[in-house]
Structure formats: C-alpha cells, structure tokens
Amino acid sequence: MTYGDSPPAVQVGWTDSATPKKAYPQDDDTNVPLRTWQDDSGKSHTSRVYATYDLSAYEGKKIYSANVFLQKRSVADCSKRAVEIWRTKPVTSTPTWNRPAAPLAKLGEILTPVQFCPGATITFDVGAAVQDAVAHRQRYITFEIRVPEQHESDASYSRGLHPYRGVQLSTQFNSMPQIDSAHLYNGGLPCTQLKPYPRIGGFARTLQAVGTDVDEYDQGSVTTEVAIWPKANPDARHVYSPWSKKCFFTHDRTAPTVTSSNYPADTTGEWGPAGVPGIFTFSGNRNKDVAGFEYSWSELGAHACSASGDYGQWE
Incomplete structure (x- = not known):
C-alpha cells in the first residue's frame, strides 16, 4: 500500500536582483514573486523562488512519486506562461541573488497558456529527483522555480504565488518491510x-x-x-516458500434464542417500558455443546481467552 505525505519545508523564499545581497523568506501575507517588475522609481526587479524540504522521514522507504505544486494568486497576462523548475544543491536558508543555490539539473518546464486564470495550479513531476536524494541519503532537497531566461525580463510573464500554499511538495511512498x-x-x-x-x-x-x-x-x-x-x-x-499444512475448524453459526417477558421483540417499532429493568432469557435450545452465554451492547470479545508470548498466540 502506498501512502501520501507532504514533507516539512525547511525554507521557502525568493531573491531580488535589485537587492542582490538580501534574501526574502516567505511570510503568510505577501505573494511570493516569480516575476520581473519596476518599482515607483523605475528600478527593475527580477525574482526567483527557492524551496527546500526535509526528506529525513523517508530513509529506508521506497518513493513511488513526488510532485511540486505551485498555487498562483496573480498573473500579469493569462495568455502567456513560462515556468521552469530546477534541482539545486541543498540550502537550508533562502539564498540571495548574488549567491544563488548551485543548479544541478532542470527538472521540467511549462510553456502553455493559462487555462484557469489566475488561480491555476501548476504541477511538476519531481519523483526521480526525490528518489535520487533519498537513495543517496540526502536529508534535504532544494528546488529553484524561475521564468526561463529568454522570458525572464518580460514583465508579462510575471506571476505571484500564494503566500501560504504557493509551493508545496507531495510524495507517494511505502516503507520497506x-x-x-x-x-x-x-x-x-x-x-x-x-x-x-x-x-x-x-x-x-x-x-x-x-x-x-x-x-x-x-x-x-x-x-x-x-x-x-x-x-x-x-x-x-x-x-x-511453500504453503503451510492444511488446518480445519468447524464454524458454528447457530445463535442462542433470546426472549423477554417485559421487553418483547421489537416487531411494532416501539421500545419497552421506560425505567423498567429488562429481563432476558438465553436458551441453548437443549444443545448439550452449549456451556454458557456471553452478551454485550456492541461487539462480542473472545471469551476466556488470553494472548501470551511475544507474538500474541491465543490460549
């Protein structure tokens, strides 16, 4: 059986070419900028997004798939879309524009126009990268999300990602026996x-x-x-790995008869008299194999049985 999980984020943030020595960790109020824009003074800004996740919980597990989801909140031009995702050397704090995380491999890109604008979700398959990181016992994996170089200076390709759900990693895995x-x-x-x-x-x-x-x-x-x-x-x-020997048992499906003088069987849809203790009679119908009865308001347990040993053998 496979299980779904979202590993914890170590850092999610962005860089800004206009302030090349400053890092911008994600907060819960500001859209994560994946874009180029100009401020009021006319100065140009270009931002790239970085996200790092902790994979330590997957040691000894088999990764079947992994996806990065980008939840957009704002779009400059719905007719244009170009987004790339890269795997970089792991970083545990948001890098700066002057000191970016070193790229390792381009994992995917989307160049098609937006179908649902502006709130579309972009999905990138990063399963091979996560499998490789886990196989090499790398605790962290870092992704860089950017507009392709040929479009990066074009403000019409700009996006703003959701401040809380902007970048998420999801995995499907199974622990190895x-x-x-x-x-x-x-x-x-x-x-x-x-x-x-x-x-x-x-x-x-x-x-x-x-x-x-x-x-x-x-x-x-x-x-x-x-x-x-x-x-x-x-x-x-x-x-x-042969089959074990055959085992035989008898399953007795005959239930005892239960009657009551003051709480008769509910054939009319009415309950018995309120506040009056119920009197019930159990009968084994003269079956000599019946040695006693057990009753419960819910499920019946294994009467007079106990488990012993390290592996719960019933006695």
Whole structure:
C-alpha cells in the first residue's frame, strides 16, 4: 500500500536582483514573486523562488512519486506562461541573488497558456529527483522555480504565488518491510554463523523468520520468502516458500434464542417500558455443546481467552 505525505519545508523564499545581497523568506501575507517588475522609481526587479524540504522521514522507504505544486494568486497576462523548475544543491536558508543555490539539473518546464486564470495550479513531476536524494541519503532537497531566461525580463510573464500554499511538495511512498534478525530460527534453533552449525532434518527442518512493517495498514500483510543454497555453491540458490499444512475448524453459526417477558421483540417499532429493568432469557435450545452465554451492547470479545508470548498466540 502506498501512502501520501507532504514533507516539512525547511525554507521557502525568493531573491531580488535589485537587492542582490538580501534574501526574502516567505511570510503568510505577501505573494511570493516569480516575476520581473519596476518599482515607483523605475528600478527593475527580477525574482526567483527557492524551496527546500526535509526528506529525513523517508530513509529506508521506497518513493513511488513526488510532485511540486505551485498555487498562483496573480498573473500579469493569462495568455502567456513560462515556468521552469530546477534541482539545486541543498540550502537550508533562502539564498540571495548574488549567491544563488548551485543548479544541478532542470527538472521540467511549462510553456502553455493559462487555462484557469489566475488561480491555476501548476504541477511538476519531481519523483526521480526525490528518489535520487533519498537513495543517496540526502536529508534535504532544494528546488529553484524561475521564468526561463529568454522570458525572464518580460514583465508579462510575471506571476505571484500564494503566500501560504504557493509551493508545496507531495510524495507517494511505502516503507520497506524489515526482517527481525533477533527472531531467525533453523528448526527451532537460533540462527548462527558460527560452527558447529545446528543439524536440522526430519520434522525439525522448518526455517522461520519474523517480518515487520512500520506502516500502520501494512503490518498485518507482511509475507516472507526464504532462500537456501549450498555454502560451497552460492549460485545454486532456491527460494523456499511453500504453503503451510492444511488446518480445519468447524464454524458454528447457530445463535442462542433470546426472549423477554417485559421487553418483547421489537416487531411494532416501539421500545419497552421506560425505567423498567429488562429481563432476558438465553436458551441453548437443549444443545448439550452449549456451556454458557456471553452478551454485550456492541461487539462480542473472545471469551476466556488470553494472548501470551511475544507474538500474541491465543490460549
């Protein structure tokens, strides 16, 4: 089963060519500028956006996909759109125009006109970049979002991103199942790599392992495979995963009869007398196998059973 997540942002902000030594971290009130514009004095400004995310929670997990979403709030010209996304060397604070994050690879671009203006959402597939960062145990990944160089000085391509939802990273992942090395057994004897090796055979030739999965909804569906090979010939490898022996049980679906003298079965849609204790009679209908009864206002439990051992074996 795959799970969706949004890793925490370490920094989201922008740079400004007119103030090349200053960084502008995102706040919750100001549109994130992805644009070129002129101030009241006629001075030209060009901004690029940077976003860094913490991937440490994905160590040991398999990334299936990842997307960066840009939520626009303002658009200069709905007939024009040109946006690029780059992966850069990771930075944990917003860079400046003079000291930008070093680019690593261009991940995508969109050059088509806006269909829903101005509030359209742009989606970039960054799955390969996130997979690479996780595979190389890089805690942070940084993206640069900019207008392509050939259009960057053209104010008609300017955009303003939402101050709170402007840049977001979403992932689809699954935790990798693990084998509990403390519970490996050969014929009931603990796993060992030291001589003398345990001799197994006859009825004591079972190989046992315990698999675990940290994902909540995958914990009950972990299956394992066992591979065996002669020590002197590792290439003669065989996967050992046969079905277990058959088990049989009888499911008794016969329910007891329940009657009441003052709370009869609700056949008329009316309830019994208010404030009067109910008297109920349980009958096993003379079935000699019936040893007792259990009742509840909701679900019934496993009567007189308890779990023991490390793995909850019922007794």
